[in-house]
Amino acid sequence: MLxxxxxxxxxxxxxxxxxxxxxxxxxLLVSIEKxxxxxxxxxxxxxxxxxxxxxxxxxxxxxxxxxxxRRNEVxxxxxxxxxxxxxxxxxxxxxxxxxxxxxxxHLESIDVVESEDTKxxxxxxxxxxxxxxxxxxxxxxxxxxxxxxxxxxxTTSIKWKEGMDIVNGKTCMRDGDKRLLVDxxxxxxxxxxxxxxxxxxxxxxVADIIKEELWPNPLKFFNNGSEDEFVEEEDEGSDEEEDQxxxxxxxxxx
Amino acid sequence: MLxxxxxxxxxxxxxxxxxxxxxxxxxLLVSIEKxxxxxxxxxxxxxxxxxxxxxxxxxxxxxxxxxxxRRNEVxxxxxxxxxxxxxxxxxxxxxxxxxxxxxxxHLESIDVVESEDTKxxxxxxxxxxxxxxxxxxxxxxxxxxxxxxxxxxxTTSIKWKEGMDIVNGKTCMRDGDKRLLVDxxxxxxxxxxxxxxxxxxxxxxVADIIKEELWPNPLKFFNNGSEDEFVEEEDEGSDEEEDQxxxxxxxxxx
Numbered sequence: 001m002l003x004x005x006x007x008x009x010x011x012x013x014x015x016x017x018x019x020x021x022x023x024x025x026x027x028l029l030v031s032i033e034k035x036x037x038x039x040x041x042x043x044x045x046x047x048x049x050x051x052x053x054x055x056x057x058x059x060x061x062x063x064x065x066x067x068x069x070r071r072n073e074v075x076x077x078x079x080x081x082x083x084x085x086x087x088x089x090x091x092x093x094x095x096x097x098x099x100x101x102x103x104x105x106h107l108e109s110i111d112v113v114e115s116e117d118t119k120x121x122x123x124x125x126x127x128x129x130x131x132x133x134x135x136x137x138x139x140x141x142x143x144x145x146x147x148x149x150x151x152x153x154x155t156t157s158i159k160w161k162e163g164m165d166i167v168n169g170k171t172c173m174r175d176g177d178k179r180l181l182v183d184x185x186x187x188x189x190x191x192x193x194x195x196x197x198x199x200x201x202x203x204x205x206v207a208d209i210i211k212e213e214l215w216p217n218p219l220k221f222f223n224n225g226s227e228d229e230f231v232e233e234e235d236e237g238s239d240e241e242e243d244q245x246x247x248x249x250x251x252x253x254x
Numbered sequence: 255m256l257x258x259x260x261x262x263x264x265x266x267x268x269x270x271x272x273x274x275x276x277x278x279x280x281x282l283l284v285s286i287e288k289x290x291x292x293x294x295x296x297x298x299x300x301x302x303x304x305x306x307x308x309x310x311x312x313x314x315x316x317x318x319x320x321x322x323x324r325r326n327e328v329x330x331x332x333x334x335x336x337x338x339x340x341x342x343x344x345x346x347x348x349x350x351x352x353x354x355x356x357x358x359x360h361l362e363s364i365d366v367v368e369s370e371d372t373k374x375x376x377x378x379x380x381x382x383x384x385x386x387x388x389x390x391x392x393x394x395x396x397x398x399x400x401x402x403x404x405x406x407x408x409t410t411s412i413k414w415k416e417g418m419d420i421v422n423g424k425t426c427m428r429d430g431d432k433r434l435l436v437d438x439x440x441x442x443x444x445x446x447x448x449x450x451x452x453x454x455x456x457x458x459x460v461a462d463i464i465k466e467e468l469w470p471n472p473l474k475f476f477n478n479g480s481e482d483e484f485v486e487e488e489d490e491g492s493d494e495e496e497d498q499x500x501x502x503x504x505x506x507x508x
Binding site: 027028031032034035036038039041042043045046048049052053056057059060063064067068070071074075077078079216217219 | 281282285286288289290292293295296297299300302303306307310311313314317318321322324325328329331332333470471473
């Protein structure tokens, strides 16, 4: 790693001006050192701001918690709520294989909980009714961020019933069926504990969508699905109108 | 648009159970209405939380302001600071054409200011020394968000000197040179006021990178550029090592 000082030793000198007759490199060196000090100051203010924002978020997370619990009780009365909601989401819908959908028929509730202690820790818990696929009632995937921003991932190790393990491909050859579900099943995502591809401080896309889109307002997607079915034709028409218009009035909702 | 009630009239009935002998549709209808009420409650809490976060951000924005002004004074003493910084950023570097780079030689300072009044309003101002390309000393691009999340964009209309307008392609055929810069020049981005492609509540990618990456810590990219030049060979070696390792210890820094 080069320090700011080392960087200062190789400036572009063509239109640079030294200060007070000092050698050009020394003047530049001083400026870059000063800049680094100011940057450190800004970083400190940003850290303080981040902590204050986190405080606010934790406070409201506590306020939301009992409301989410009440919401889950109501959702359980709506048949296939989470299956419909997942299928209606443009990205999550793509992720659910046929097998996933059969398993999601047994998904009773979802819970997303942000931890109070660490800077960013989020667990997603899926609760299932008795089902022919695995023994577990609850499956939990947790993302924890260490102080340096590194994310680590823990998941329940699913106890698949015999011949039902769709993640590790053990059912793939049954009945001559060659489907390989390893890359694109919800349960492959769920079982993936590898955090090496994660950007510092960020969860993967699926976890992020569940936490930031599905969990805050699942009804939006649940309702969306049926809208699409009904109004597909009109939608196409109005899209074309908007394109021709080009007045900058429409927003990208996709 | 279908309301939650209408949605409630077409449930999947295969494994749904009515409550207390009520017709199945009515029970479902009640649940979805309840769910909508709870969702409204959550939305209200979220709005309050957003406002509180905004308050904190505004407070720290005020604290940062004088530090940014001091930073700009120091940056002006470092030759080609912003040109080097832009070129060292993976996305912005791609955007700068040869002509852009010549113009950026005259870029004295950048300023990014978030407005106090509206929920999201951000202006990016570039200050240039006297140059052969345009008359303007300051070019400002402003993104303002209305209450419903719609973004509108205003920009300084650049007063190009004769034969220098690279945005509208007027120089393209000079000397038989057919370069068409319309799609990929920094100044094409700057001059683009069309907000129809913008997602509600979000600025475009270039504005977002300038505001969220370049402005908070330009030194990171300024230093990065020279690191790449110096340690390219070692870098390649260590990349391969990391790939072979696969222990999940490395983070995605890109």
